[in-house]
Amino acid sequence: MFPRAITAILLAASLLAGCAVNPVTGERQLSLISPGQELALGAQQYPINQQQQGGQYLIDPALQDYVARVGSKLAKVSDQPQLPYEFVVLNNSVPNAWALPGGKIAVNRGLLVLLDDEAELAAVLGHEIVHAAARHSAAAMSQQQVLGAGLAVLGAATRETGYGDLVNLGGQLGGSAYIARYGRGNELESDRYGMQYMAAAGYDPQGAVRLQRKFVELSKNRQAGGLDALFASHPPSQARVDANLRHAQKLPRGGTSNRIGYQRAIAQLKRDADAYDRYDKAQVAARDKQYDRALSLVREAQKRQPREASFYQLEGDLLAQKKRYRAAYNAYDQALQKNPGLFSNWLKRGLASAQLKNYSEAERDLTRSLRYLETPYAHYYLGEVNEKQGDLKTAYSHYQTAAKGGGQIGSAAQARIEALAGKG
Known part of the structure; x- marks a missing residue:
């Protein structure tokens, strides 16, 4: 039997066995992941994603509160208001926003400075809320599993870094975090229902039209730059602008844009x-x-x-x-x-302490880093520190963990494992 035919049969079987109702549209969609598994995945991956992408923006806590308030207003009128929604601003210059299963949503400070008013922010957050409420992640991951593609991975930094070369060893390191790739239909669906949430929460749905127009102009004028990540996951097009215009005409007029409030909220970022x-x-x-x-x-x-x-x-x-x-x-x-x-x-x-031969301090700091994010780098260098301190058993254990990470650091860890085994 041809591979395509086998794939078709598997897909058909999975569709029959794993169909679920989209909570937003009421239509049936593929889902091999239960709502409970979806919530657990989002809760597990949310702090990991934040650590990988610069952590939370701390300079102006009021901005975090502001974005969370706007997001909560929209979540309350969504089709799944009971989800454990969370909203954070990440300390990342790349203009982007994303949602994890269960309503775990983030927006980068780099995107906030491109927006003009609260309605545009509501358009961003409403769009991401629909992804969560409609279980788009579960559907996308289920489809990927059926096709043997696995989960779409927002990977760690691929550039390997030597012991003394710490440049770029930072916010993008760590384990892999799972973010589903959405299809064109999911994007249009999120635009449409996100605008409905905007109107229900009292916002001007024209904010979504302005947002898409802005992104189209940026892409046309080759001004995208750091917008590559945003455009990869949320590709702008005139078709989306036109669709948003049609949706806006069907929604109540008179909603707020609140430009003054928004500009006040991002004043620190602008400064x-x-x-x-x-x-x-x-x-x-x-x-x-x-x-x-x-x-x-x-x-x-x-x-x-x-x-x-x-x-x-x-x-x-x-x-x-x-x-x-x-x-x-x-x-x-x-x-x-x-x-x-x-x-x-x-x-x-911790790495700087190790270079200064302050091994006890190095061990303390490297161990502390693991509380926030497991990385093969921390395990490898803990192995080196333990080895220098004469604790070969603990060093071996850390090298084993680091080796599972693969890449150059994994190969280095495997070499140390073999060297220690040779000593034994």
């Missing part, structure tokens, strides 16, 4: 725009190995916003690249004081 611009340019310079220029730029960023931990973490990376480990340790220490809840701050300070 810090120059600082984050320098930080972003410093990262580009670092990737191009222009370390002195990167160091100058990130220190300018620090002067403009001294409370931002990521500026000090990048300074530490650059100093470590220059093998100035004591200065790098001090920079990481400042990053930790400003944000003790981010795994990479603990990981990097």
Whole structure:
């Protein structure tokens, strides 16, 4: 039998066995994942995704509260108001937003600065709420399982990093987090019902039209830049603009846009725009190995916003690249004081301590990083630290865990396992 025919039979069987009702549209859709499994997956992956993508934005806690209030207004009028919705702003310059199963939703600060008013924010959040309420993730993951594709993975950083090369060893590291890839139908569905949620919550659904128009213009004018991630998961098109226009005409008029309130909410982000611009340019310079220029730029960023931990973490990376480990340790220490809840701050300070041969401190910090995010890097370097301290049994265990991560770090861990076995 031809492979396509086998796939078709498997898909048909799965459709019969695993159909569920879309809670938003009332239509039947493939679902091999139970609602309980879906909720558990979202709850498990939500903190992992946040750690991988820079952690929460801490400079202005009021902005977190504001976005959560807007999201909650929309969630209450959704087709699944009972879901355990959560909304966070991530400290990430890439303009993007995403939803995990169970209503775990995030929006990057890099997207917030592109929006003009609260209605546009409501359009973003309403769209993501529909993905969660309609169980799009469950349907997409079920389809991927049937076709043998597995889960769509938002992967960790692929660039391998040596012990002394800490540049770029940061917010994108860690285990894999699961984010389903949505089809065109899911996107249009989320636009349509998201606009209904907007109207029900008292927002002007024209905000969704303006949002899509903005994205289309950005893509046409090749101004996308960091918008690649957003456009990959939410591709803009004139067809979506036209569809949103048609939907808006059917919805009540007179909803709020609240531009003044929104601009007040993002005022701190706008004040810090120059600082984050320098930080972003410093990262580009670092990737191009222009370390002195990167160091100058990130220190300018620090002067403009001294409370931002990521500026000090990048300074530490650059100093470590220059093998100035004591200065790098001090920079990481400042990053930790400003944000003790981010795994990479603990990981990097631990690596700097190891370079300074402060092995007990290194072990403490590397172990602490694992509380926030399991990474093969932390396990590998804990193995090195334990080995230097003479604790070969514990070192072996950490190397075994690191080896499962694959890639260069996994190969290095496997080499140490074989070396330790040879000693035995």
